[in-house]
Amino acid sequence: MSEIRRIGLVGGGVIGAGWAARFLLNGYDVAVFDPDPQIGRKLDEVVENARRVHGKLMSGLALPEGRLTVAASIEEAVRDADFVQESLPEREDLKRQVLARIDAAVRPEVVIASSTSGLLPSRLQAGMARPERLVVGHPFNPVYLLPLVEICGGERTSPEVKTQAAALYEAIGMRPLHVRKEIDGFIADRLLEALWREALWLVSDGIATTEEIDDAIRFGAGLRWSFMGTFLIYRLAGGEAGMRHFLAQFGPALQLPWTKLVAPELTDELIDRLAAQSDEQAKGASMRELERRRDDCLVAVLAGLRANDYAAGAVVKAHERRLMARLGKVAANGDARGRDGELLRLYSGRVLPEWIDYNGHVTESRYLQCFAEATDALLRLIGVDGAYVASGRSYYTVETHIMHLGELKLDDPIEVETQVLAGGDKRLHIFHRLRRLRDGEIVATGEQMLVHVDKGRGARPEEPVRAEVERLAALHAAMARPPAVGRHVGAARN
């Protein structure tokens, strides 16, 4: 497979727009066709949402984005594509017809993936001239945050096509799950559907409202499901005796008539009740507000799991390493090396909800976190990379002085400017300014001393790190030395 750079998307609804956002933020060019005349605005809104949360989750790791094009026809969207993803409504006749058109318009080696949540690929590929390149790649909403993508081939799908699709999805931070036997609804949606059918019965029988049912999930089992599935959780519920004990203890309950045999009929009355209860539950929040809420919570959950390097958190962490490697290449190409008369701008972001304490203020350690992220970026910039650290050499912070000059609020856009005061010998002396971009105000400064060590002992840095530090120190020596440098706590303010 040649390198994939351009993605053709057919269908730009909730799922298609989510694909567009994920591909763009990972640096791929995207062309989208959707008959909706509002498609341009809708795509922009979803991409903007995705950009916000992607920046929060991958703080400071923004790749150059791909280019978004709205195409005038299916053929225009896919003609130059290196990979096609179809995300049309779940109607088999419609999908078959459009897949045949895509098949006729794209280069022969291009993989065509369908986002279908449950239609069988063997049936979808039946009318295609090159059925072997059709594969299901079924994502979950919001596509730009959730890692899962089910991969399922039909009878005629070639094994290489499944491998190629999985590789691309991994490259954009997803977690492919191979569905080995073709089955209606694949794996995930069969499970979701089973739960949903029961939930519909509970509403239909007047046992509980939509909100009560949602609460029964999100305050309990749903918290566990964010990192362990039902089987591993039940293994734990069996205590020290494990799965066998659990089955012996709770297996008999399977014979109880707890769940109804089929889904309830969606009568007008039931639809009215579901819609009314759903409205009440939303408490007047708009879709956009609910989406932001959902995405903020997903970012927080993913960040928490990343810190544990487990489940979806491990996927995010691996993707972060991948992006860092790609960014390292970008830096080496000279894009952020520091120029005459300019300080380094090595960290930018926004004030996140989790930085705010119970009094509504930004926790003071977050100011140091911003400085430390800028310091880390500076180290990467001067060549302190994985190989350098693996050779036993690195820099450590030994001393920091912070001054608070103003106050940040939630969502403030911020940037850290960094000046290298001295370097080259074993000490690296730097000064950071944390600036709010909206009004340019410097809200805090941070002076730091780092020491270079070689196998545990203080030592001068090796090349090419030393030359790069000296280059920056010489560049920055020409610029004004900040008055806060050398200040001690409690000194008179200037």
Place this chain on the structure above:
Amino acid sequence: MSEIRRIGLVGGGVIGAGWAARFLLNGYDVAVFDPDPQIGRKLDEVVENARRVHGKLMSGLALPEGRLTVAASIEEAVRDADFVQESLPEREDLKRQVLARIDAAVRPEVVIASSTSGLLPSRLQAGMARPERLVVGHPFNPVYLLPLVEICGGERTSPEVKTQAAALYEAIGMRPLHVRKEIDGFIADRLLEALWREALWLVSDGIATTEEIDDAIRFGAGLRWSFMGTFLIYRLAGGEAGMRHFLAQFGPALQLPWTKLVAPELTDELIDRLAAQSDEQAKGASMRELERRRDDCLVAVLAGLRANDYAAGAVVKAHERRLMARLGKVAANGDARGRDGELLRLYSGRVLPEWIDYNGHVTESRYLQCFAEATDALLRLIGVDGAYVASGRSYYTVETHIMHLGELKLDDPIEVETQVLAGGDKRLHIFHRLRRLRDGEIVATGEQMLVHVDKGRGARPEEPVRAEVERLAALHAAMARPPAVGRHVGAARN
């Protein structure tokens, strides 16, 4: 209802021990009866696990724990109890027999709750002399972390009993969900069971393994379920047109034969397959390791949601405020006011996984976080409470100097010692030492200057804060002034 201080627990398995831990860590005395001769050891292990994660989630907010007693009989466990929680195996005959014994042994006004996950309270209360005080309080594993508890009364349960149980569960940080119609399996377990039955079919039919099924949840929908239930999520999947649109679009799929009508029979062959796949999935991890993993992830997820003040995070946040209010009372009673010749010890904890960066080092901002938590505790100690802040007065940090002297590792137990160098006027000058408790080494110091403000302007603190600051400054003036005080970044080391 008189104040509840002593809890009688009957049954000390996974659920009963979880209740013991939650009650103890919230300051309630607990007596447990369980026929298992190992009960003492098993309870200690669960409580130790719970203590670890409770400390992580509620950092620095440790209430004095309640006292744990292992009782020799059911009657001994419940005789002096102000509230009884039964957590026996799910056998109706056993529960009815034991509930009658509890009923006969406890004071008439005491509420008796059953942890049953699906048996009907009307049947459980049938043989009791005081059936009106029996209520279901169904928790979820691990009880010491998950907030959900389903409350369900039988035909003869008094409404006050449900209210009393809900109030107690809220006092220990839980989220009661009232099940308004008595139904087998209540709400949550009907939903879990529906999903599990489908999962069992997928294994039984050889479609997927237990691990693949778990992955289909935890990398996708499970992440959403940790804060929003199925209905709100589907509302969002409907896009701008909402729930009605979703039902119109995906309702027809309900007619597809995706889910089987009844659960598969648990044949020996299926049990063998489930157990073998579950073993393989666990990759040799012991139950204790899996439990730690689960609990660490739950803490991270709950902490992330707390930062968003949403779903289970809002429950944790509200409980934290409650604990803080109770701790405020404790401090006012003089337990931590600072004594002659002793520094203040206002923060203790452990190095958590989320403090570790990708190189395996503790992120430097975490050192400041420890100092800032000690500073917050100092402010609470001197009377800067909610009412004081609401009156427009508070202290703000204006300057900090940190020295790194050693390195912390994951799980290191740590403590911050704080010295008040000067106070009383509008400036408060303090010095922190961060000590590793295992070897007593001081790994970092933090010097801070805070300024007292009154409606936005620098001003002397009001009484009683001023007197308390002056008392501490006078106490600490007699102690050695740390040599790092007044040091600037880059000064020669002593």
